[in-house]
Amino acid sequence: MGMRRQHIGGAFLVVLVLLGLFLAAKTLAEIKSYRYIGGGVPVSNTVTVSGEGEIFAVPDIATFSFSVVAQKPTVDEAQKVAGETINKALAYLKGKGVEEKDIRTENYSAYPRYEYQQAPSQPCTLYGCPPGKQVLTGYEVNQTISVKVRNTKIAGELLTGVGEFGVTNISGLQFTIDDEDALMAQARSKAIADAKAKAEALAEDLDVRLVRIVNFSESGGPYPIYYAKGLEVTDGRGGGTAVPPEIPTGENKITSNVTITYEIR
Structure with missing residues (x-):
């Protein structure tokens, strides 16, 4: 009976040791990963700015x-x-x-x-x-x-x-617009330039230096023009003459909104 308890106690001790090693290894891996997520930059050493870019184009x-x-x-x-x-x-x-x-x-x-x-x-x-x-x-x-x-x-x-x-x-x-990607790229460039100008002005006001970008996100997209109503036409079989409606195409607006976080020193 005593030998059995010793075996059970030894097995339990081995399990505890293995579990401790596993948790230690996992914790170390998590700590190392922070070097690549945000570069380990303290929150207090960053500034975040936003920028907007718009492109107008006639639909094709x-x-x-x-x-x-x-x-x-x-x-x-x-x-x-x-x-x-x-x-x-x-x-x-x-x-x-x-x-x-x-x-x-x-x-x-x-x-x-x-x-x-x-x-x-x-x-x-x-x-x-x-x-x-x-x-x-x-x-x-x-x-x-x-x-x-x-x-x-x-x-x-x-x-x-x-x-x-x-x-x-x-x-x-x-x-x-058939090729919206090209116009979206132009809008994005304008948005990034807008955000960068704001960041540089803010850095000058705060007497700090922009080091590098640690985070970037974007939203926005094209806004097509819809004509969902008032498009009924005469089928011509009732004696009437169908008149082609005048439909102005206007301009489409493509917008990019970016948010950039800089490390500062």
């Missing part, structure tokens, strides 16, 4: 979407009608210079349509009506197309044009 692309909905007794008929309408609209867009790579299907669905009907042979009584049932009435096909227009001057004309082929829900017109 426009995007919009439209849908085609067809309801027919069979799914084949609905798909055929929807396909014919889509093909006419796509042929029109390509004829106006829209490239095939800039046209894509956003959504496609085909599903049955049901209608709740009462049984005609069982009329209602004073105690209520007999239960009805869901009756298949046909099928609906819905396809949504997204279009990118690289010639923004004809965006309004294209909106009117596709509407004349019986498409529905023409929406989501948005003016953006």
